[in-house]
Amino acid sequence: EIRPIFVYHNIDDDFVTQGGDAQLYALQLRYAITDRLAFIATQDGYFMIDTGLGVEWEGWMDVAAGFKYALIDDAANQFILTPGFTFSLPIGDEEVFQSQGDGEFDLFVSAAKGFDDFHLTGNVGVRLPIDSVQSTVLHYSLMADYYVSQYFIPFVAANGWTVLSEGNGLPLDSEGYDVINFGSSGADGVTQMTVGAGFRSRLLDNVDFGFAYELAVVSPEGLTDDRFTFDLCIRF
Numbered sequence: 001e002i003r004p005i006f007v008y009h010n011i012d013d014d015f016v017t018q019g020g021d022a023q024l025y026a027l028q029l030r031y032a033i034t035d036r037l038a039f040i041a042t043q044d045g046y047f048m049i050d051t052g053l054g055v056e057w058e059g060w061m062d063v064a065a066g067f068k069y070a071l072i073d074d075a076a077n078q079f080i081l082t083p084g085f086t087f088s089l090p091i092g093d094e095e096v097f098q099s100q101g102d103g104e105f106d107l108f109v110s111a112a113k114g115f116d117d118f119h120l121t122g123n124v125g126v127r128l129p130i131d132s133v134q135s136t137v138l139h140y141s142l143m144a145d146y147y148v149s150q151y152f153i154p155f156v157a158a159n160g161w162t163v164l165s166e167g168n169g170l171p172l173d174s175e176g177y178d179v180i181n182f183g184s185s186g187a188d189g190v191t192q193m194t195v196g197a198g199f200r201s202r203l204l205d206n207v208d209f210g211f212a213y214e215l216a217v218v219s220p221e222g223l224t225d226d227r228f229t230f231d232l233c234i235r236f
Contacts, residue, residue, distance in 0.1 A: 003028040005045070005231040009179075011052070012221035016172060019052035022223070024179065026061070036070040042086050047096040047179075059093025064106065078114030097180045100169055101133030104181060108139075117147040127181065129167070134183040135175055136165040145200075153200040159214070160193040174222030193218040198229070208233040 009022040026045025032038050043064035049057045068084025086106045092098025108125025120142070127137040138161070145155035163175055169183020174190055176182050184190075198212030212229040216222075 001028075001030040001236070002234045003030075003231055005229065007227055007229045009223065009227045010225045011049075011223055012216065012225040013052070014220065015174075015222050017049070017051035017053060017055075020050050022047065022049045022179075024048075024061070036073065038068050039065070040068055040084065040086065041065040043088065047098075049096060057095045059096040059098065060091075061096070062088045062090055062092040062098045062103075064088040066106070068110070078112075078116075078119075080112050082110045084108055084110070097170075097176070097182060100181060100183055101167075102130035104129040104134055119145050119147075121145070126164070129181065129183075133167055133169050134181040135163050135167040135169075135187060137175060137181065138162045138164050139178065150202045153202075154197070155199065155212075156195075156197045157212070157214075158193065158195045160191060160218075162191045163187045163189060172222070174220040176223045179223065190220070191218055192216065192220070192222060194224065194227075206235040 005026045007024040011017055011020045011022060013019040024045055024047050029041040030038055043061060045061045047059060047061050064086045066084060066086030068082050070080055070082050072081040088104045090099040090101060090103045105128045106125055108123055110123045112119060112121040122142045124140045129136060141159040143155055143157040145153055147153050161175060161177055166185055166188040167183025168185055171186060172182050172184035173186040174192060175184050175187050177192060194214040194216050196212050196214035200208050200210045202208050210231045215226045216224050
């Protein structure tokens with residue numbers, strides 16, 4: 001599976017940038033090694049930040065890749081449980097707050113349960129940096145979707161991030177959601193959350209289009225006041 005992604009962020013006016021916006025152009029990859037084991041590349045791409053101060057930053061993101069395994073795959077009961085991990089290589093550009101520290105692991109468990117045309121999908125995990133430059137962050141999400149038709153599968157979702165241990169990077173009071181690990185030295189115990197909605201459309205048997213809108217609902221909003229995500233899923 002190849003998944004090109006475009007994300008447009010509006011940055012909160014109370015963030016250190018005094019507002020502005022950011023754009024991410026990325027590509028995710030997934031490859032099934034066996035029926036249960038898959039290689040995943042979940043983060044890469046080019047990030048552009050236009051601040052409310054009139055300053056612009058841009059550069060390449062760190063690259064994160066790893067594996068996931070379908071521990072339980074019960075098609076009869078429409079249930080799947082998939083633990084996995086990724087490791088983020090600090091090879092991006094410092095101008096967009098990448099290459100911070102020696103990299104980080106993301107250990108996670110995902111699950112999905114279907115009820116005919118209605119589905120629930122959840123994920124919980126923890127971002128564990130190799131050193132203390134970056135923050136240790138718990139992340140969790142829940143999504144519900146309903147298959148109306150091939151061309152319209154609406155969903156609602158909530159995504160949360162809680163800083164378990166602050167880093168010693170930048171003197172900020174919030175973290176960077178799923179985009180950046182600032183290593184914020186004033187973010188210990190801080191929780192950030194977005195809620196959103198969108199839809200997927202199966203354009204062809206092997207091609208899906210997706211759109212999502214997310215709004216930050218817990219202060220400090222920080223890097224993301226709201227954001228729009230567009231993607232294609234192309235399966236082989």
